[in-house]
Amino acid sequence: MSFAALAAAGVGRLSAQLPLLEVSSDAQDQRAVVRLGPVLATDELRDAAMSGLPIRLRVRTELWKDEMFDDLVQTATWSAILVYEPLNRRFYTRPTETRATARQFATWDLARAAIEGEIPIRLRPRTRGRYYYTSTLEIETLSVSDLQELERWLQGELQPAVEGDQSIPGAIGEGAKRLLIRVLGVPTRRIEARSGRFRFPE
Amino acid sequence: MKRPLRHKRLVAAACVAVCLAASGRAVSAQQVMSRTLLPDSTIERVVDLYNREETTRLPGDSRLAAGTVVAGDAMSLNGELTVAGNVEGDVVAINGDVHLLPTAVVVGSVTAIGGTVHIDAGAKVGGTVTAYRESLRLREDDGIIAYVPDEPGSGISAGYDFPFGRTDILLTSDAYNRTEGLPISVGPRGEFGSSNPTRVRALVTYRTANGITVDPDELGYFLGIEQFVAGSGRFSVLATAFREIRPIEDAGLRNREASLAAFVLHRDQRDHYARRGWSAGARFAHPGLPYDLTLEYRDERNLSVAPAAPVSIIESDKDWRSQPLIAEGRLRSLTASFNYDSRNDVLDPADGWLVRTMLEQGLDGTLATSPASGLSTGALDHFSTARFDVRRYARLSPYSRLSLRALLSGSLDGGPLPAQRQQALGGAGTLPGYGLFELDCGARDSTVVRGVTDFYPFYGCDRAALVQLEYQASFPFARKISEKLKLGNFLTHSVRWAAFFDAGRAWTEQEARGGRQAGGSSFSTDAGFGLRLGAVGFYYAIPLSDPGDKHRISIRLGPRL
Numbered sequence: 148m149s150f151a152a153l154a155a156a157g158v159g160r161l162s163a164q165l166p167l168l169e170v171s172s173d174a175q176d177q178r179a180v181v182r183l184g185p186v187l188a189t190d191e192l193r194d195a196a197m198s199g200l201p202i203r204l205r206v207r208t209e210l211w212k213d214e215m216f217d218d219l220v221q222t223a224t225w226s227a228i229l230v231y232e233p234l235n236r237r238f239y240t241r242p243t244e245t246r247a248t249a250r251q252f253a254t255w256d257l258a259r260a261a262i263e264g265e266i267p268i269r270l271r272p273r274t275r276g277r278y279y280y281t282s283t284l285e286i287e288t289l290s291v292s293d294l295q296e297l298e299r300w301l302q303g304e305l306q307p308a309v310e311g312d313q314s315i316p317g318a319i320g321e322g323a324k325r326l327l328i329r330v331l332g333v334p335t336r337r338i339e340a341r342s343g344r345f346r347f348p349e
Numbered sequence: 350m351k352r353p354l355r356h357k358r359l360v361a362a363a364c365v366a367v368c369l370a371a372s373g374r375a376v377s378a379q380q381v382m383s384r385t386l387l388p389d390s391t392i393e394r395v396v397d398l399y400n401r402e403e404t405t406r407l408p409g410d411s412r413l414a415a416g417t418v419v420a421g422d423a424m425s426l427n428g429e430l431t432v433a434g435n436v437e438g439d440v441v442a443i444n445g446d447v448h449l450l451p452t453a454v455v456v457g458s459v460t461a462i463g464g465t466v467h468i469d470a471g472a473k474v475g476g477t478v479t480a481y482r483e484s485l486r487l488r489e490d491d492g493i494i495a496y497v498p499d500e501p502g503s504g505i506s507a508g509y510d511f512p513f514g515r516t517d518i519l520l521t522s523d524a525y526n527r528t529e530g531l532p533i534s535v536g537p538r539g540e541f542g543s544s545n546p547t548r549v550r551a552l553v554t555y556r557t558a559n560g561i562t563v564d565p566d567e568l569g570y571f572l573g574i575e576q577f578v579a580g581s582g583r584f585s586v587l588a589t590a591f592r593e594i595r596p597i598e599d600a601g602l603r604n605r606e607a608s609l610a611a612f613v614l615h616r617d618q619r620d621h622y623a624r625r626g627w628s629a630g631a632r633f634a635h636p637g638l639p640y641d642l643t644l645e646y647r648d649e650r651n652l653s654v655a656p657a658a659p660v661s662i663i664e665s666d667k668d669w670r671s672q673p674l675i676a677e678g679r680l681r682s683l684t685a686s687f688n689y690d691s692r693n694d695v696l697d698p699a700d701g702w703l704v705r706t707m708l709e710q711g712l713d714g715t716l717a718t719s720p721a722s723g724l725s726t727g728a729l730d731h732f733s734t735a736r737f738d739v740r741r742y743a744r745l746s747p748y749s750r751l752s753l754r755a756l757l758s759g760s761l762d763g764g765p766l767p768a769q770r771q772q773a774l775g776g777a778g779t780l781p782g783y784g785l786f787e788l789d790c791g792a793r794d795s796t797v798v799r800g801v802t803d804f805y806p807f808y809g810c811d812r813a814a815l816v817q818l819e820y821q822a823s824f825p826f827a828r829k830i831s832e833k834l835k836l837g838n839f840l841t842h843s844v845r846w847a848a849f850f851d852a853g854r855a856w857t858e859q860e861a862r863g864g865r866q867a868g869g870s871s872f873s874t875d876a877g878f879g880l881r882l883g884a885v886g887f888y889y890a891i892p893l894s895d896p897g898d899k900h901r902i903s904i905r906l907g908p909r910l
Contacts, residue, residue, distance in 0.1 A: 151866055200432065203389075216751075217744040220699040222495035223400070224393050269400065279747045283694070335694070337883070338842065342748045 168267035168340040178271035201230035213277040271348040280342040385515030387483040405547035406482040441478040444637040461488040484636030514541030525608035527617040530558030530659030548575040556656035594626040601778020623652040641687040654804040673808040677765030703740040721799040722806040726765040726863035733761040749822035752910040759812030765861035773809030774853040777903035782875025782892035791866035810855040810868040819849040847879035
């Protein structure tokens with residue numbers, strides 16, 4: 148990534164008014180509570196999506212036990228895909244958790260609202276001790292394999308995306324698309340958050 | 350509240366199972382969707398499914414006997430899952446095969462990751478059947494699994510899944526450097542077969558420093574084939590043929606950092622040599638665990654390579670730094686390498702180990718120091734060398750982390766090493782308080798002329814030891830300032846300060862010098878502070894062993910260690 152892009156990303160974060168990512172422990176059972184702030188509230192991400200580049204948001208949350216050298220107890224990952232379908236001018240979102248269903252929206256703001264907010268993370272301590280959570284959000288455009296997976300999903304779960312029926316130019320086109328993504332530095336962001344320490348059981 | 354819903358779900362699943370059995374719908378082998386690459390979304394789904402409390406987990410090779418009813422999903426980890434009973438949810442094998450016997454009834458889908466699906470006649474499946482050839486790399490702790498991603502590759506690829514395998518067109522690049530410019534490699538990559546797949550890669554390398562004309566003699570190539578054996582996905586034999594330019598050491602920098610330093614600042618941080626030849630070997634890698642062991646026999650010819658004239662943004666009209674003369678000729682050698690990587694995050698690790706070790710024994714050949722170097726080390730084809738690079742990452746609190754690296758590298762018997770196996774320390778990646786390759790046994794004190802080109806007479810010392818320690822923490826007042834100025838997460842989580850200490854020594858034993866200097870008799874140390882703004886780090890280093898030396902500033906992309 149170029150220095151200019153890094154600087155731009157930094158300025159983007161500075162201008163944010165609300166935490167883009169928050170993680171805390173639930174007061175009742177100390178499970179992880181992860182909340183996405185206005186992470187998609189930038190023109191560059193909306194423009195990237197409108198240009199046909201699907202956006203992936205991935206949140207990796209870790210449960211750490213507070214010791215002299217802290218112990219990584221467990222990791223949970225949640226991610227969602229947001230894509231714009233120009234033919235019917237609708238945005239599609241789908242969390243990649245087990246058996247999640249796809250949803251479609253008429254506007255970028257509605258799709259944003261469906262993704263931002265509290266996200267389901269299945270993480271909580273099981274043994275006595277002092278703990279805390281860390282969480283990392285990565286926002287990126289999708290890889291070619293993700294694009295294929297996405298196409299398969301858009302065509303119906305049972306239909307394979309690629310079974311040798313695509314043309315060679317099609318494959319090269321996908322490669323070229325990914326090259327452009329990498330070379331032109333379409334937004335890729337990484338945001339971190341952590342909770343305060345807490346005891347389990349309370 | 351949940352019990353009636355759960356009860357209803359079970360009843361519904363049982364009805365589906367009965368209907369399936371009654372309908373006699375059987376899935377044939379032709380309906381198995383076979384794919385090579387494992388999409389991230391599938392990885393996340395199966396990891397989530399495995400970690401659910403209600404999932405029936407079956408470690409290793411497992412069997413669900415006829416008459417058994419699993420009221421939900423059944424998953425196996427690192428072993429074959431044989432099903433003869435009824436599963437009222439999905440069946441998933443992570444890093445193993447799925448075998449459905451004739452009495453098996455699966456209401457949901459069947460998925461094998463890093464394996465295949467065998468379906469006997471009469472077995473019934475309600476959902477899809479998918480087999481991914483790619484294994485899932487994970488860490489398991491107390492019955493909970495987490496995905497361990499690989500280092501992100503620099504290349505791009507696009508291709509197809511065919512019934513017999515997958516083919517891709519791959520476009521990739523190594524670091525920008527003063528001998529090649531940008532080496533761009535392109536070619537096909539394929540994976541064929543199922544239980545014992547064959548992987549093939551054939552790349553041609555074009556070097557931008559050679560200009561827009563394409564001379565076949567100036568192109569590099571890499572041909573590689575890996576054939577898995579024994580059906581477990583753990584053992585493979587491999588063979589390669591190559592003509593390429595390689596860095597002698599990575600100098601503790603990532604390719605991206607080395608590329609930017611060369612292309613933008615006209616400062617190539619590495620030295621290079623050319624090699625051409627072939628290799629054959631064997632590899633053991635457990636598909637579900639983060640380690641691999643490789644044994645390899647190599648037969649190659651090594652050559653020194655002069656700097657070319659690639660462009661740079663700054664000081665493009667200046668000459669590039671000289672290259673070292675290496676020991677040239679034919680080399681037959683045997684290498685063994687072991688890698689272990691349990692980092693929780695490859696981009697910015699806070700936990701885990703990264704271990705890279707390598708042993709190499711020269712067997713025979715004609716490898717000898719170039720007469721132009723003026724050295725008297727003679728024939729160098731029976732050297733023995735090793736490299737142990739161990740990194741440990743540990744989190745100390747929510748706000749701080751510690752990184753430690755220990756490197757031991759060099760001649761095992763104290764004998765002289767060919768220049769392309771020597772060590773040099775100093776520079777942003779190893780000892781940032783010292784200049785680039787400042788600890789090199791005098792290799793860059795003078796140049797020699799071969800033909801019309803200046804070269805350094807050799808690369809560095811025969812032995813090196815390096816310890817690097819770094820402590821990173823958030824600013825204690827960052828949270829309050831962030832809240833006051835409404836800056837969100839930026840100050841608290843993207844800005845860190847760092848304190849570091851490094852100690853290194855590079856030396857050559859007396860009987861092996863042959864005209865080279867002895868190197869350091871004690872460790873050279875430096876210490877300093879840094880500021881990380883997201884991925885970019887600015888570091889100020891003070892050489893402690895030579896207090897009169899100037900202090901140095903370096904910029905890194907990503908963590909130092």
